[in-house]
Amino acid sequence: MLKNKTKFFFEKKLYENITNCNLIEPDQTVIFGLSGGVDSVSLLYALNEISKKYPFKIIALHVNHGIRENAVRDEEFSRSFAQSLGVKFISEKIYIPKAAEELKQGIEETARQFRYILFEQAAEKYNADKIITAHNKNDNAETVLLNIIRGAGLNGICGIALTRGKIIRPMLIYTRAEIEEYAHFCDLSYVVDETNLDIEYTRNYIRHEIIPLLEKQNSNTIENICNLSKLAKRDIDLLNGISHSDVIINDKLPPSILSRRIITQFSKHSDRTLSNKHIEAIMNTIYSAKSAIISLPDNLQAVIDKISFLITGEIQQIEEPWSFVLKQGENRYNNIEIILSTDKIKITEIIYNLSIQFVLDFDKIKGTIFARSRHSGDSFVCHSINRNVKKCFINKKIKKEVRDQIPVICDSEGIICVPYIGVADRVYNKNAERSIYLYISRNEVTDEER
Template identity: 30%
Template structure:
């Protein structure tokens, strides 16, 4: 159903933002509506060429009587295209009342909570959502009308952590045209036409008026969003970090202003109580964090405060058994078991451990009480080593713990067991080797 107009744009978007990789397991947020059906076909186009594994998730918000028909449609669609599916429920009205937030916000929070629960339980690599260009413009206008700093107008990101939005550059009317011309079935959500929701007012009342003034208003606003995003990229490091040494020199008024400026850039509601909690955090000991809402946390690490997207990291599997000839990923690490020749300079790009032929190699996250043997020191707690190395708390559980025959042999590329022989003869061709390196290291030729 996809022609070159679509596939060419998709390929460019996927390449530009690195949205999909070979053998990715992708969870598609699937309501049965036109956006999610179009999204599925866009990703399904690459299913064979990239050896993708696709799965669908439908979340019943308990707001519509026709939800049962939606579930039936999702099941039939999944069976037709031979993909696994998940049906989940979330009581949006109860969540909104309990948290004293709008139903729109409660729906978003519950959806993403469910997405990431499924992701963690089933070793999903990416979560794909069907946000389109109209959704991006709605978000821009919504934030503009509500009032926000310049960076609050940056729109919806194409990629954030494990979340990808491949069809963000496609207009809604184009999506509908493609589906209708090909006879592809989809479901319509009746609540999309109820103007009691703010975004529906923007979509159903404001958009038509904008269209009368300029039919290309979406493209014009999209260009503005891109300019704002470019500005954000240039100032990203400055905006996301506050140094504690600087904050402690400021009087309380200026300190509060800097904190307010930082967190308000992320479309987060700022209250006096939140500012007070952050002020206490500045003078506290150790690494700590505060939930800011809207899927963000403020993280205190040694000498800085940093705003972090809560679900920024792709969940790791419980454990991984390494096999010869396969490059395995673990967080920010690449692990390879091979007997190939390793060129000079490889030591700067990672660590090389020589193995016995019968060695069983397991990779896992660290556990409480883990120890590793170090020469002249004996066994030392891995937690203490990571603290001494000033590894951030949120990073520690993402460093691979490598076991050789049930004994801890390495903490990523940070420490290697003193029981292992790390020979300088890295040109050794006969012996099996484990190569541990970071993803951002220059690839070996």
Template identity: 30%
Template sequence: MLGFLIFMRKEFLKKLKSYGIESRILLAVSGGKDSMTMLDLFSYFKDELKLDLVVCHFNHSLRDDADRDEKFVKSQCKKYGLKFYSKKEDVLLYSNENKLSTEEGARFLRYKFFDEIKRIENLDYIATAHNKNDLAETVMMRILRGTGINGLIGIQSERGDLIRPILDFSREEIEKYIEKNNIPFVDDKTNFEDMYLRNKIRLNLFPILQNEYNPKISDALSRLSNIAFDFSTISREYILSKEGLLWEFSKDKILVYIEKLKLQSRSFRNIMYRDFFEFISKDPDGINFKIIEEIDNLIFSKTGKYIEIKNVIFKIEYDKLLIFDKNINESVETDFYYENLDFSLYSTRFFDIIIEQSNFDEFTNLKQNKNLLFINKKYLKSLKIRNRKNGDFLEFEFGKKKLKDIFIDEKISKEIRNNIPIFEIDNTIVWVPNTRRSNRYLVDGKDDIIKIKVLSKENLWRD
């Protein structure tokens, strides 16, 4: 018995040191065998490593005995001398209201609570008690649902501030540790009901695989997870090396240059679509091959075509493929209106407008610059700055043209069109920055010339 305990504690300590662990850790404890083993191991090294431990318990309100579990964990924290937090939520109600599965709703609320306590207590890490069998079940579940390489990674031992220090221990090792140390625990009876896919895999599929095919199936799937992690890391490093050459970030969107993308191999494009989808959606299950094909066909389509997958948009915008979260990147429009202008700085959400004194020489040298408007000072009080309106047009020497058509010609993204400042005098548009100018109200005298320039706060003009 002593040898086994030494082994468990030695391996646990090695894992903590591999994290470069800091002193303040939040332990997520449900009261089951896994989390009580983790709690006991952390407590064993608490003084040696000078750990500041806080325990939290999330009550899902999904079982009649959920309150019992909360009281049990609270009592154990008193035994270990650790600070305790708990929170009770109606997971079923939240999941129904937000059109989520019970598992998705529970996970969201649970980790939201963990993050709240971590912030309140100024902690460094959140530790959860996932084990090797949990990892194997997650990998198998994703295989059955259909997943890419990234989905095979399953549960990672460390991700940001989240650590899983007993992930290398099997369920059998944990049960043995519980038994040898006489550690109390509570059972979640739903773990023995095959109403969820994970439970069906644990209770029905794995026993068949272990008894008839591979008694160490959990180890095999754990190794597969590690291999997938290595492949995923290499592919992501290669995709990142293409930033600035093939793709770039702009305002929470990923922009991919279509003509350069077409020169890449089909295999690379498929991997890139999966990686960008998973990055935006935070969904490790990825997207199936049929959808990958639809996205790839999209790059040969005309502007405006798009595909929506789980709130992630893949959209053709002229010569670029845009990838973004629908909920974050819905068009943001800010109304603005300025009149009675003077030498000053005027600012909108996306642009700075600077009005300053100029001279005839500067006008002569820079009058073709689309980013600048030169007018005589006498027109300044009549000048107004506003948003675009329906039906706006510009007048030219030989006719007029709708502003909408000009934006299309200039390939200005729809997301920014209603935010570009429009300059008008006497209800006539005289300038659309970086785009077109009317021939009216230009400089008609050499004195009192002013210069107006519009600076984009980000590179927004064209996607």
């Protein structure tokens, strides 16, 4: 009786989590990460039971990392278990120690990176809608503590996300003890990864040494840490809503918003957590109105040009970066002249052989308008097309030395107009009640440059 009750409520809670959070839709195909351990075995068994009434197709994927002597045993067990459930089984093998050595990073981090790469490749190959991993509450609590130790900020306290792209983690609602209880009552066999007992690995040290000490003080340690991560996620969502922007251009922003913008832009390029050390370095440079390149994880760079900021994977050259805020009236920088006005001005000379003026919707401008040098990766939507600034210049056969002198005009949300290309759709409105007029010229423009 107890066995049936435990099984029923475990699967009922899992089903409600899947349907209430729209994790899996009926008739979808999912790639399931099956290690052979108690977490993945229990989740696969429960999902297979649920799929009998709420149909979706499961493909179990086992990754042999080539680390342990028992890796072949684990793969064969996983194959046998999946086949016993009638679940399609596939496996992949990669020699992680060699990859970690070549990448000059830890075994754990390298294994995680390659595992997700293989998950994504399998999802593409089998046209799968979702990728499922068997992370639980204990994993989440360990991740939060691990991130705190590494110096992460609020993002790190958020822990493991329920969803990220195609990846879903439906078992984050259970503790490891609840999962082991379910496996026991369902008579499920599983393998034990002996490396999970090695406290030389930081996560294992937290699992076997730190958390037990904390639980002696409070038996609800796991639940409390997971609740903290939920509260942090709510604050993150609020800050993201306030601070969303592609380009940071205001050195007067408070640290809470500026740091959030840095994190938001970094997250567009990497799944890793940006350390507080890197965030502080970027913020200090912006607040000091200096230009610099700061190296970041995953071969990324923060390129800071006084009050503007960009994260990119490309090698940047900032030999002579420049930027300046535009005030109403005449603005001059070297051989560039920009007139900003709320009134239409009669201008007779042709500017950049493109247009005499740019007309912008006053009410759609966000924050300060400023001009800056072109950055690698600059792009904006103009005439419903996302236009890469460099490619547009090249297509128009503009020489590099000329390209580097053409001002890119921005507001606090990014590019608003560029000579030779046009005005960003988000600030264009020919019927605007109030307009801003920009007149841009550069001295000594030769016929060849035109």
